[in-house]
Amino acid sequence: MKLILKLLPLLLLGACAANQQKPIPDDPYYAPVYPDDGNSGLVPTGSIFEHNRATPLFSDLKAHRVGDIVTIQLVESTQAKKSAANQISKGSDLTVNPLTAAGSNVTINGKSLDLGYSDSMDTKRSAGTDQSNSLSGEISANVIQVLGNGNLVVRGEKWITINNGDEFIRITGIVRPQDITTSNTVQSPRVANARIQYSGTGTFADSQKVGWLSKFFMSDWWPF
Known part of the structure; x- marks a missing residue:
């Protein structure tokens, strides 16, 4: 009985860790970024030309401003053997x-x-040990910031609802404009400081998780 009372705080700590907030759709951090309306700073000269919305004659349609969209091709493959x-x-x-x-x-x-x-x-x-992982697909992300050297900070997510569960892909990182192709796509290996999350929520995802009591017995807190 004394042993149970001593382990009770640790068990409650494991329960709190298991009840962490789950990812949800429409997370404000991944909310889309909309560009300015472009009407600020207009000078009433009578001209219909707007410099903020003008596109140079010989430019392409690649993302280069805040609010633009770039498609990121997920081409991730890792393999480790030791x-x-x-x-x-x-x-x-x-x-x-x-x-x-x-x-x-x-x-x-x-x-x-x-x-x-x-x-x-x-x-x-x-x-x-032998481990390998692969991830392929596409996700469109917003340009949320243009750095001083011209690099683009991108961020985006995609949610897919399948039966009783949701699957999501999230990505953040920095992209060089030179790495964006003429079709406005860039491969994920060329995204610097990339953070890619692919997971799910719901009944199917919960069935693959280990219970908080089992986590306690497999953690460093278990003395045996």
Whole structure:
């Protein structure tokens, strides 16, 4: 009973960690960014030309302003493999022949005085890990900031509702305008400081999670 009372605070701590807020659609952090209306700073000269909305004659349609949309092609593939093997062998053998004196063996209680010793140790250890992940698809993101060097800070999300659960993809990062193709796309490996999240919510996603009590027994808090 005392042990249970001592572990109760740790169990409650694990329960609080399991009740963290889940990702939800329409998160304000991932809300789309809309450009300015472009009417600010207009000078009443009578001209119908608006510099803020003008497009140079020889420019393309690639994203380059706050509020523009760029399509990010998810081409992620990682593979890691590691193996290690150690072998330690050690042995020793010592033998002392019977001691002799005056041409005969030295004896104690009728037994010859000699010594023999042998020892050996053989230890083998091996370990290996193999992991691979891949993610493909497309997601459109908003340009939320244009940095001083021209790089674009992008952020966006996509939610898909399937039966009783939702799946979502979120991405944030920095894109160079030079890496954006003429079709206004850029591959995810060229997104700097990229943070890509692909997960889900609902019954199917919850069934793959480990309960908070099981997490406690698998955590560093469990002393055994």
